[in-house]
Amino acid sequence: MDTMPKYQKIGNILIVKRNLNVEEIDYLLTKTNCKTIVKYSTHITGSLRIPKIKIIYGKETETVHKEHGCMFKIDVSKLMWSMGNLKERERISTISSDTETVVDMFSGIGYFTIPLAKYSNPKLLYALELNPDSYNYLLENIKLNNLKNVIPILGNNQKFPLKNVADRILMGYVLTTHKFLDKAFEILKNEGGFIHYHETVPEGIIEVRPIERLKYHAEKNGYVLADYKINKIKTYSPGIFHVVIDAHFLELKKEK
Known part of the structure; x- marks a missing residue:
């Protein structure tokens, strides 16, 4: 066979994006020593991030x-795994310190939680998760x-009871992440801290929309965006990028 079908290898399971013929299946079994081959049929959508x-x-x-x-133990029929986030998982693993909450x-399942907690x-580290299978x-x-x-902690992160406890917040979600920013600022320490904010955004406004959203919700909740860095993770769809903003916030000092 001239070319091997494209795949992602998760443990000893292969994820492909199209149907395979018998020759292609035999070739992959020989080359990868996998036990199962699975086709992801659609984009992963919904708040529980369940693949089809x-x-x-x-x-x-x-x-x-x-x-x-x-x-990472995972059931690929129930839960997502993104190989495109590999470098981000590695990058985020050493971004914190032993003094932080x-x-x-x-x-x-701990995509960012596990490497950050380990390294x-x-x-x-409070790990919040809505999906019972993921939890x-x-x-x-x-x-x-x-x-x-x-x-x-199993449950809706909007019901997380602790306030002003976090030095650093991870927001590894896309599409509607901005809707959770008010809750993030409720969790952030009064004096400020860091939020790693994920967003899917058209290429032409990467430098604008995420930053405007962060500034708006920061000021709304008594903080100011002091510094930030935009990290491009991958292409999410044609013309749309998955980005992560490393944002540093400080308490907004009000004039007396």
Whole structure:
């Protein structure tokens, strides 16, 4: 075979984007030693981020994926995994420190939680997750990686009861992330801190819309955007980029 079909390898499971013929399946089985081949049939959508799949070969959809020295147990029939975020997961893993309290508002199975907790060793990391399946794997992944500084919480992050506790907040979600900014500022410490804000945005307004949204919600909640860096992660769809803004906020001093 001249060319191998494109795939993503998650543990010992292959994810492909099209149907394969018998020759292609045999070729992938020989070259990758996988146990299952799965086709993702649509974009992953919805607040629970559940993929729609078709099993092309094999039966088992649960695997343990190793990345950047971390282990992630996942069922690819129930939960998403984005290889396009690999560099961002590695980058974010060393961005904190052992003096910080971190809140991951969209933890999933621990995509960002696990590497950050392992390599930055923050004092405390609250991992919030809405999807019960993701939460259960988050619990397993905390144990797999022997982490003692992560507090997993199942439920809507809008109901997270603690206020002004976070030095740093992770917002690893796209499409409607800006709708959660007011809650993020409620969680951020009074004196300010960092928010890593993900957004999908047309290429022509990458430098404008995310920053305007951050400034608006910051001032609304008594903060000022002191500094920021825009990181391009990947192309989300034609003309649309997935970006992460590393934003530093300070308390907005009011005139007496």
